[in-house]
Amino acid sequence: MTAPLFDTVPGFDQPIAVLKHCHDKIRKQLSTLQNLLVHLLQQGNTTEAQQAAKAVLQYFDKAAHLHHDDEEQDLMPMLQATAIGDDAALLQTLVPEILADHQRMDAAWATLRPELDTIAAGTGKQLSAHGVRDYVAAYQAHMAKEESQLAPMAKRLFSAQQMAQLGTAMQRRRGIAPEVAEAPDAAALLAAMRTDYAHSSLSESDVLADPIAQFQKWFGEAVNAQVGEPNAMSLATVTPDGKPSSRIVLIKQFDERGFTWYTNYDSDKGQQLAHNPHAALLFFWRELERQVRIEGTVVKTTAAESDEYFNVRPLLSRLSAIASQQSAPISDRATLEANYAAVAAAVGEEAHPPRPEHWGGYRLQPERIEFWQGRRSRFHDRIVFTRDAEGQWNMQRLQP
Ligand SMILES: Cc1cc2nc3c(=O)[nH]c(=O)nc-3n(C[C@H](O)[C@H](O)[C@H](O)COP(=O)(O)O)c2cc1C
Numbered sequence: 001m002t003a004p005l006f007d008t009v010p011g012f013d014q015p016i017a018v019l020k021h022c023h024d025k026i027r028k029q030l031s032t033l034q035n036l037l038v039h040l041l042q043q044g045n046t047t048e049a050q051q052a053a054k055a056v057l058q059y060f061d062k063a064a065h066l067h068h069d070d071e072e073q074d075l076m077p078m079l080q081a082t083a084i085g086d087d088a089a090l091l092q093t094l095v096p097e098i099l100a101d102h103q104r105m106d107a108a109w110a111t112l113r114p115e116l117d118t119i120a121a122g123t124g125k126q127l128s129a130h131g132v133r134d135y136v137a138a139y140q141a142h143m144a145k146e147e148s149q150l151a152p153m154a155k156r157l158f159s160a161q162q163m164a165q166l167g168t169a170m171q172r173r174r175g176i177a178p179e180v181a182e183a184p185d186a187a188a189l190l191a192a193m194r195t196d197y198a199h200s201s202l203s204e205s206d207v208l209a210d211p212i213a214q215f216q217k218w219f220g221e222a223v224n225a226q227v228g229e230p231n232a233m234s235l236a237t238v239t240p241d242g243k244p245s246s247r248i249v250l251i252k253q254f255d256e257r258g259f260t261w262y263t264n265y266d267s268d269k270g271q272q273l274a275h276n277p278h279a280a281l282l283f284f285w286r287e288l289e290r291q292v293r294i295e296g297t298v299v300k301t302t303a304a305e306s307d308e309y310f311n312v313r314p315l316l317s318r319l320s321a322i323a324s325q326q327s328a329p330i331s332d333r334a335t336l337e338a339n340y341a342a343v344a345a346a347v348g349e350e351a352h353p354p355r356p357e358h359w360g361g362y363r364l365q366p367e368r369i370e371f372w373q374g375r376r377s378r379f380h381d382r383i384v385f386t387r388d389a390e391g392q393w394n395m396q397r398l399q400p
Pocket residue numbers: 229232246247248249250251261262263264267268269270326327
C-alpha cells in the first residue's frame with residue numbers, strides 16, 4: 001500500500017473520521033503552544049510568536065468548542081440512546097468524565113487565553129509554563145480516552161442512517177449546508193441554525209462602574225478583534241403614527257454626553273426624531289459574541305460641532321451631503337447623478353464648501369445601556385445600567 005500524497009480531509013459522511021481529524025488538528029495546535037513557550041523564552045515576543053499565538057487563539061476559541069459541542073450535543077446523546085448492556089454501563093461513567101474534562105479544559109483555557117491575547121497583540125511575553133503543561137496534558141488524556149472508547153463504540157453501534165444524522169448535525173454546526181437533492185426546506189434549516197456562544201463571559205466584577213468607560217473598553221476590543229465595521233450601529237426611531245423604524249448609521253463620537261452620528265436632518269429619521277426624540281442604538285459584534293443596546297433621548301449637536309466634522313469629511317462625501325435630499329423619492333439614478341454634477345459644478349474649485357443647514361449631527365443621551373455577552377447553551381450574560389433621577393448609573397444583571 002502506498003501512502004497518500006496529501007493529507008486528505010474526511011467528509012461529513014464519515015463523522016467519526018472527522019472527529020479524529022479534529023483531534024489531529026488539536027494535537028498540532030498543542031504542539032504550536034508548546035513550541036511558543038520555548039520560543040518566548042529563547043527569542044522573546046517576535047512576529048512569529050505573535051502569529052503562533054493568533055493561530056492557537058483562533059483554533060481553541062472556535063473550532064475546539066465546535067468539536068466539544070459535536071460530542072456533547074450529538075455523539076454522546078446518540079450513543080446513550082443506542083447503547084445497551086456493557087456499552088450502556090460504560091457510558092454511565094464515561095459521559096460524565098468527558099463532560100467534566102471539557103469543563104476542566106475550558107477553565108485551563110480561560111487562564112491561558114488572556115496571556116495569549118497579549119502575546120498576539122505584541123504587548124506581552126508572559127506564558128505560564130504550568131498552564132501550558134496542564135492544558136496539553138488534559139487534552140492529550142482526553143483525546144486518548146475518546147479515541148480508545150467512544151469512537152470505536154460509535155463505529156460499532158451506529159447504523160448508516162445514524163452516521164448520516166451525526167454528520168449532518170456536525171455540518172450544520174459549522175454553518176455548512178448539507179448537500180440536498182431538492183431545494184432546502186428553509187424552515188428546517190433556520191430551526192437547525194444554532195450557534196453556541198463560548199467566546200467569553202461578563203460578570204459584575206468585570207464591568208466598569210461607568211457604562212461609557214465600559215463601552216469604550218468593548219469598542220476597543222471590537223477594533224482589536226478586527227470586527228467588520230465595529231462602528232456601524234442600528235438606530236431605531238419612531239414614526240409619528242407610533243411605528244418603529246430602523247437603519248444602520250456610523251458612530252462618529254462617544255463620551256459622557258452621549259453617542260453621536262451624522263446625517264440629513266430632513267431625512268425620514270430626522271423628521272421622526274423631530275417628532276419624537278426617543279431612540280435606541282444597537283451594536284452587534286459577532287466575532288466577540290457581544291451586543292450593546294443603548295436607549296435615550298436625542299438632541300442635535302451644536303452647529304460648531306457639525307461644521308467641524310463636515311469639514312474633515314472627504315470632499316466627495318461633502319458634495320453628496322449637499323446634493324442628496326436623503327429619503328426623498330427620485331425618478332432614477334441619472335437624475336441623482338445630474339444633481340450631484342450640478343452641485344460639483346457650483347462648488348467649482350472651492351475646497352471648503354459650507355455645511356448645508358440640512359446636514360449635521362445627532363447625539364443620543366443614554367438613559368439605559370445593556371451589555372450582552374453570549375454564553376453556552378443560551379445562558380447568556382446581561383448587565384444593564386440605568387440612570388436614576390440624580391443622573392447616577394445603577395447596574396443590574398438580567399436573566400438571559
Ligand atoms: C454600514 C452603513 C453605514 C451607514 N452610515 C450612515 C450614516 O452614518 N449616516 C446616514 O445618514 N446614513 C447612513 N447609512 C444609510 C442609512 O442606513 C439609511 O439608508 C439612510 O440614513 C436613510 O435612512 P432614513 O430614510 O430612515 O432616514 C448607512 C448604511 C450602512 C449600511
